[in-house]
Amino acid sequence: MSARPPRPASSGRALTPPDPGDVPAGEPALAAAVRAVAAGGRLEATLHAIVEAAVARADAGYGALGVLSPDGRRVDRFVIVGMDDATQSRIGRPPAGAGILGLLVDRPIPLRLDDLGAHPASVGFPEGHPPMASFLGVPVRVRDEVFGNLYLTEKRSGGSFTPADEEAVLALAAVAGLAIENARRAEVAERQRAWVQAATEVSTALLSGSALEEVLQTLVHRAADLSDADGAGLLVPAEDDRSSLTIVAATGPASADLEGVRVPLEGTHVGRVHRSGRAELLDDVRSGPGPGRRAEVARELTSGARSAAVVPLGPAVGTLVCLRAADREPFDAEVLDALAAFAAQAAVALELARSQRRERQLQVQADRERIARDLHDHVVQRIYATALSLDRVARSLGEVDPYAARRVERSVDELDETITQIRSAIFELHDREDPPAALGQRLTEVVARVTEGSGVQRRVELRGDVDGLSRALSHDLLAVVRELVSNVVRHAAATRVRVTVDAGSVPGDDVTAVVADDGRGLPAVPVRSGLANLEERARRRGGTLTVAGDRGGTVVTWRAPRTGGN
Structure with missing residues (x-):
């Protein structure tokens, strides 16, 4: 290298061209x-x-x-x-x-x-x-x-x-x-590829029918991993409280204690993002959006968190929150954009999955309705016609061969019991798996349907919190009332029937269904096979079935605790 005299320090580019020898x-x-x-x-x-x-x-x-x-x-x-x-x-x-x-x-x-x-x-x-x-x-x-x-x-x-x-x-x-x-x-390309792959995995799992809880956990874990977060959570609207969100999936130090925790919408960062539908970066979640209010993100999702990326999935789906600890750099706009794209695709997949499940439920319900219709229009009618024919045969044999007549009558009773069981199955097919909405209205409709065209005057009295019963107890109560009123119409030769349902109001109360009629009362030796199913329903719930009456009418009381049993 050629020698060069020392040059004063400079803060800019050299004006003298470099030595060609260099x-x-x-x-x-x-x-x-x-x-x-x-x-x-x-x-x-x-x-x-x-x-x-x-x-x-x-x-x-x-x-x-x-x-x-x-x-x-x-x-x-x-x-x-x-x-x-x-x-x-x-x-x-x-x-x-x-x-x-x-x-x-x-x-x-x-x-x-x-x-x-x-x-x-x-x-x-x-x-x-x-x-x-x-x-x-x-x-x-x-x-x-x-x-x-x-x-x-x-x-x-x-x-x-x-x-x-x-x-x-x-x-x-x-x-x-x-x-x-x-x-x-x-x-950047590799991160984008990873985000797209994660969104595809979540969408595929949702649309292939995987368990929703597992998919939501996967969604939260993948979002936390790809955004390099210390903790994350998915919050969805509460079914019974539209003023809050419920954490349904979480990952991070405190994730085991977070699922099921409710976060209010009012006065919180998550609530603001959920309602506005706009993703946000929070450099310090410890300062709440309102004066004197500590943000729930740091309090609920992970201790020691400071920065957060909050991304909405839609008002009907929920909100995704990712957090980083206080000793780490906050999230940047690139991470927020990737999270927003990931959440948008996951939200679409969730909505499609819900639509698929709803379509499957409707298809199942349609199949149940078709089976119930076929049973009623074909099977029950054929058995009923056969029972009528056998009943005429039994009457014609009454004087000629009493023993044969009694055997035929027993067959007629068995056919009648078969029709009762099939009708109960038909009503069960009409009931959806979800809790009956407006149970009081359903009970009134069931009584009206069973007594329609029979000439029996009906009266229904409802007391207590009928619509607040659990799904399983609601279905049992519908089945009990349906079966008891059907017995009155078919066997009691009654002109009036009164149905009284008292559901109580707190978990310690009993639920009672009382069906009273003015018919011919119980026979001297009652056949209890028709009541065995109702008695089993009560016993399974820790309740009882009692029957009282004479030639002036019959009163049947079905009782079960408001909570307990299966």
């Missing part, structure tokens, strides 16, 4: 750096090769490359050449961007100094740091985007770094910028 010496280093980038190896190794090339080209004692975070506000990665591991360990944490390094971050232009410590922005060196005087720093950039800075210190030949050194290092910095840009683009 250019050939830089070609091998630049070519090596380009080859390292073209090889497509790991970014850390590529940057290390570029720094080594810069150190060799400028004859520096030390070299470093500080990569900025995507937001450009801090040094995210530091690659060092010329300093052994023991020295680095003794110094401790790499520079965070203060002093001269911070100056280059704020003003990304080339900087050459004769004495690093003499600059006004210098903050000195930590204990154990090697002495450094001459300095050369250049920005690592591609077009207008700055990815970091390349630093060289301690020119081995003595004196300051030259304009030729600056030009050569700028070229190497440009190569480093391309490497960082390509690496970041590859990372």
